[in-house]
Ligand SMILES: Nc1ncnc2c1ncn2[C@@H]1O[C@H](COP(=O)(O)OP(=O)(O)O)[C@@H](O)[C@H]1O
């Protein structure tokens with residue numbers, strides 16, 4: 331049987347970097363998987379060479395050129411561990427929040443406006459959290475308590491997403507799923523030091539596990555992370571991400587490698603090897619998308 335092939339669409343990592351992905355790729359390669367890095371940033375790509383040449387793709391960089399290439403591969407039938415349509419939905423907090431609401435998952439009341447000033451009447455009911463609708467990593471997330479806070483929001487032509495602020499009791503409860511296996515990590519927000527970014531593993535109560543599982547089901551994914559805050563004894567899902575950093579998850583790299591390998595094998599089996607027999611291997615190693 332031909333070796334499994336997995337393509338990774340990656341950001342450019344600086345040195346040193348603390349991403350799990352280099353370790354994951356090394357582990358897969360030790361397991362006999364051919365691993366290709368697709369980093370389309372430093373040269374021209376002939377778009378006609380962008381074709382499905384791997385059993386599975388891992389979309390670690392979820393914006394810019396990498397996302398568009400993932401879309402082009404998806405349109406040609408590629409298997410992507412974090413599927414392109416789901417990645418697009420999760421990249422837009424407006425879409426993601428509405429899907430969570432529709433699934434009956436506890437989330438803060440969420441509002442969208444074209445200009446921050448339109449949020450003013452909502453402050454009568456209490457503080458809000460404003461977030462960039464395509465944001466991540468806590469960037470641009472701010473608590474708004476007064477009209478002065480509102481006026482200080484930088485001007486933008488982009489839609490503004492606001493949520494009711496629920497004062498959190500303690501740290502974020504982050505729940506990560508790798509192939510349906512759940513891992514809880516408590517992390518302070520904002521995390522500044524490396525230790526804070528890794529947080530502290532904890533065993534999530536059944537209620538939090540149930541919420542996390544329902545989040546995955548709402549998007550049809552089993553690789554993800556959810557940010558849950560607990561406020562006055564009530565959990566609220568405030569964020570979901572299909573390709574988090576999994577920092578603080580014990581042995582994350584080996585769990586991820588096993589999951590990707592099993593996923594690729596299942597794809598290979600379900601396609602009856604059709605993909606691999608039709609693709610000349612040379613194009614994978616010498617192709618322009620690497
Ligand atoms: N509605 C909210 N009430 C209280 N705290 C919140 C709320 N929404 C977000 N937070 C806090 O802000 C942090 C960052 O917000 P989040 O929605 O996760 O944005 P990002 O996608 O940038 O990570 C969360 O981890 C949580 O600690």
Ligand SMILES: [Mg+2]
Pocket residue numbers: 467468557569
């Ligand atoms: Mg978050």
